[in-house]
Amino acid sequence: MAKFAVGQKFGAWELVEKLGEGGNGEVWKVTTDSAEQCAIKLLIRGGVDEPYKRFCREIEALQKLEEFPGIVPLLESHIPEDPKKERPWYRMPLATPYLDTISDKSVHQITADFELLASTLARLHALGICHRDVKPANFLVLNGMVCLSDFGLVKLPKADGLTPERRDVGAKFTIAPEMRRAASSAAGAPADVYSLAKSLWIVLTGVDLGFEGQYDPQSSTVGLSRYLQDSHYLTPLNELLVAATDHAPEERPSAEDFSRRLAEWVRIDTSFEEKIRHQWREISERLFPLGQPSRAQWEDRTQICSVLKLASRVEALNHMFYPTGGGMTLRDADVAPEEGMIQLRIDENMFDLCAPARLIFEPYPGKPEWSYFRLELRQVQSVEDPDSRFEDTSEEVTEIQPGCYVPLTSWFEGEHNGQSLPDSARRVTRFSGGSIVLFSTTSPYNQDTDTYDARHNMVSTDEFRAYIHENAALAS
CATH class of the missing domain: 1.10.510.10 (Transferase(Phosphotransferase) domain 1)
Structure with missing residues (x-):
């Protein structure tokens, strides 16, 4: 049963369209003979009870807040002498x-x-x-x-x-x-x-x-x-x-x-710069809740994966420079099936495998854009030549099952020894020796395309640290 109807009048205002309804009131679009349009709120129930008192309190509040910015103002109100026979209402602008x-x-x-x-x-x-x-x-x-x-x-x-x-x-x-x-x-x-x-x-x-x-x-x-x-x-x-x-x-x-x-x-x-600054600080606080050291390092591969996983969650903080030149964004890090190895996920179907010797975090207080991680790698046996180790380079191979590799040609041929590759097979890159560094995408180091020449891998850990500090000082 309708509580109010189109055409009803309240003062000079005629109900045109119901705009909304609550537990105790209805809001209608109203108009006058001059075609002016506003909104009116009407109390549904008659009588002097809690809803009536609240409605009067609402009118009182809006009267106190006349010309108050940020609220829909009261334009006109009516509180009847006999609430049992007539409903209170107030008028406001259409919004x-x-x-x-x-x-x-x-x-x-x-x-x-x-x-x-x-x-x-x-x-x-x-x-x-x-x-x-x-x-x-x-x-x-x-x-x-x-x-x-x-x-x-x-x-x-x-x-x-x-x-x-x-x-x-x-x-x-x-x-x-x-x-x-x-x-x-x-x-x-x-x-x-x-x-x-x-x-x-x-x-x-x-x-x-x-x-x-x-x-x-x-x-x-x-x-x-x-x-x-x-x-x-x-x-x-x-x-x-x-x-x-x-x-x-x-x-x-x-x-x-x-x-x-x-x-x-x-x-x-x-602000990209502010965002990077706060993200670096957040990672530092999570890694070092008692205070940031001048340098930190991890040698356990499970811990190394945990730290790299934390960094990988913020894409802007982890552009990865390879020991062989070039770079990619790190998406995730986990312990690999191969003994002593970890896997770095670059994309949905791209994985880099390496044997970490240690991970170093080099913070730069006051200039977080110069902070970086350095992942130093051990040499591993070559898949193509199992009797030798290879250094400062990489090889692409087919992993036919966890930790078991065959030449890359099997990936392109879709089979190995006459049998189709299993669904779990994947193409991976194995790195041996050298080091990987991770900078934020907005870092001055990453903004300089010349740094993709793997210069970090041509010097020792301390020499590279000195190189970064020198460049950071020049940039101030």
């Missing part, structure tokens, strides 16, 4: 649902919108006003600016509480845990921040149902890395969402800090 505007927006543009929303909440909180119903459906775009709307659950300073004990308050998929347990006594400002963080996740991922509990960036279903492009450096954003959805309200950032940290993330993520 566009925020979710209808985001299809062509970038991640950074959406984040900028949430900076504005957080700033609006911060100014409301400074006045002692808490929204308590922050969710994407309550974001509207007015005059090109994203705004908060629907203050139906607003909490005003020094106002009598309207929420009964044990009643939850908030939107189902963004509600803070304390608003589920004890909304009548819970602090509204931290709950707004929690709901804003959940709303940001919903908008960025397009998953309307949100997620339960605190944000977990490592979750395969919740982590933003599943939904956003690999080019984004997500650590600062992940850390913000973790903090803003903390179960303890007092551990969450303020709305002002939320806005500031969003802006800082965008600044870092849109």
Whole structure:
């Protein structure tokens, strides 16, 4: 049964089209004889009860916030003398649902919108006003600016509480845990921040149902890395969402800090140099939680793989220079089936095999773009000539089963000794002796194409370190 109908009048305004409906109210497009159009919100139920009092509280809040930027303003309101016979209403400008505007927006543009929303909440909180119903459906775009709307659950300073004990308050998929347990006594400002963080996740991922509990960036279903492009450096954003959805309200950032940290993330993520700087620092902190040494080295091949795997997760940090010249990007690193060897994955079907002697990390404090890894290799037996070792070079072979090699011709012929190659067969490159170095893709070393001549392999470890320090000093 319809609660209101097209053609009904409220003041000078005639209902034209229903725009939305909540638990206690409906929003309609309205017009006048002069064809002016606005939106009107009407209370569904009659009588003086909790919904009526909340509706009046909403009008009171909007009247206090006249000319307040960042919210959809109140233009006109009506509170009847007899609420049993007549419904209260208020009028506001027509605005566009925020979710209808985001299809062509970038991640950074959406984040900028949430900076504005957080700033609006911060100014409301400074006045002692808490929204308590922050969710994407309550974001509207007015005059090109994203705004908060629907203050139906607003909490005003020094106002009598309207929420009964044990009643939850908030939107189902963004509600803070304390608003589920004890909304009548819970602090509204931290709950707004929690709901804003959940709303940001919903908008960025397009998953309307949100997620339960605190944000977990490592979750395969919740982590933003599943939904956003690999080019984004997500650590600062992940850390913000973790903090803003903390179960303890007092551990969450303020709305002002939320806005500031969003802006800082965008600044870092849109600057390639800043992104590299922060990624190097992050890797250093994970490798050396007690402080970065002047040099670090690993000799155990399992540890070496763990370190290289960590570096490979950030494509921009691991351009790999071969001992034979040239270079590729490292995608992953694992212990190889062959005794003493590791495998470096370059692409889906490209693998380099080598026997590590040690991995060295050479950090450059203050200039992380000059930091690098150096992987020193042992000599191994040649597949083509099993009686000899080969040095500072490589050979391409066919691995017909883990750790078992035959000449590369078998790969091209698709068979070995008259039998078809198994599905597990792969073409691999085995390196023997020399060293590999890994620099960030934006490093001055990588930007100089002359360095692809394998010069790092023509000098000792200490000589190469001195060479890098000399060039870094000249670049200052």
